[in-house]
Amino acid sequence: MNLRQLEAFRMAMLHGSITRAAKAMRLSQPAVTKLIAALEQEVGFRLFDRAPGGVIPTPEAIAFHEELERSYLGLQRLAQSAREIRDLRRGHVRIAAMPALATDLVPSIISRFSATYPDIRISLDVHTSPRIADLTAAAAFDFGFAHLPNRRPDLTVVASYEMACVVAMPPGHPLAARKMIRPQDLDGVAMVALSHHTVTARHVDQMFIDADVTPQIRGECQPSFAACALVARGVGISIVDPLTPAMFGEDTLSVRPLDPLIPFHFRLIRPAGLPQSRAAAAVMDDAIATVEASPLIERTGRERRDTS
Template sequence: MAHFNIRQVEAFRAVITLGSMTKAAELLGISQPAVSRLMMDFQAAVGFRLFNRQRGGAEPTEDARRLFAQVEKLFIGLEELNHQVHAIKNLSSGTISIAAMGLYANGLLPEIIAKFRKSYPDIAIKLDSQPQDRIVEWVSSGRADIGVATLPIANASIPVVELLRRPALCVFHASHEFAGRSEIHARDLASRPFVSFPRGTPFRFEVDTLFDREGVDRIMMLEASTHEAVCNLVAAETGVSIVSPYSPHLRRNSQLAFLPFFPAIPISLGLIGDEDRLSVAARCFYDFVIDYVNQIKARRQAADAARTPDTAHQPT
């Protein structure tokens, strides 16, 4: 059996639709003999008669009409495919899946997603809160397009970009005696009730190591597994704590106060994703996050520069 090609199918569709090989030739921009040749080759390929010759044109056979119904479905599918390609390319269609630690899923990311959707309202976004050790697994397996987590990430099999690096903050009740200070030092927390994160977590290990190095003992009677829970316990006046700076919604709690903590504990925020594997929509969001964070950095640098006196031309 001979094989037919898309040009023959296009000509067949035009002849059936317009009822004339001459009109089909005009539509396709070829000669009428060329259309006739295409129909002869197509008929030979399918193996049954397509047209009955009549005065004034070619009358399609019943078999040709049945075939035409399938051809129409094919072209409708092609049109839908073209529409989908256009939608994906122009970001009027698409889905993005993000896996993030609860700290970021409840804090920074909703703000970024809200701004992204103002520019791309037709992109569907799914945000899943996951533990740090599961985020890389989700992105590697394709269950999530992009991951957001605290760095470092052990055994990362996909690229990780550091977005922000800020020092941790000391959090305490707004009525606490610390409220009048400008900064808090490790020695200030000696023999004070302290709300900790669970043992075995990287942040807990880092905080405990710092206090051991400083020779400071705290009263360790409370633990909570999330920043929100830790801050809620602090708001209930059960103690003080050291928390990540990436939780703007928690910092709006009027019962809480935050101050810089020393020695500084830098916390890095990382973006996880393989740019080569991202969809058009996911790549757009990936770039949007990086650009958004760069704007935050630029504003902070400008603010710091405005607060710093110019000493370049002062005598030494």
């Protein structure tokens, strides 16, 4: 049996007439009669008896029609699902982000996308960069934001970005009077350092070595949100990414640019060689637009876009 035969049978059941079924299908009456006859041969029993003004379904036809309607409902559900997927009204997108981007930037991405496509569910997991790289490569996430100092064959780098780190301090700190902070200004100054294993900490340590400066490290922590919380409580000042201090507000933390520039790099990554859902691609495109709209972030490379 084929779909055309089933459609002819269904139309005849719905309209109670071969003539009306043919009109609904935009076919000739003999064509519909032939389709139903072929279906009767396939199923092995008679489907209709002729009656004045139409046809009467046999008991077997009624039972068969009930099963067919259940199948049609399933097909309608499939069609509805396809429309929802196509129109971004169904889907689940999984994002991973390093802590510095998870407090404001990535929530902004999710908020912006959800305002347009509220039916797409988005999960956000916060991990360290090495963990994000490993889990994204294993397809646990559709894409992620992470430090990625070395290229990996199991990851596609979609875009690379850079921000300039800032010095975060309480508004009443003596250095708040300066427009620019230099390494010499930090000699002997109480500071909260990012954990020594972070990329930013290595840049900062090298800056102090080059300038022959020894700050007073009162605390060491990770992520930058924790460092800013300690700064807000007067433990010391800190060199962090420019996004995190903004979460605390100008009344709690002041920021000043640093010379020389300490870069804060991150990349947008996704699993290599794997197809991407329409929903994930749409969220990722929105993420790129949101990131590149930030005046604090500069795109540092035009990466190959993996369209698999």
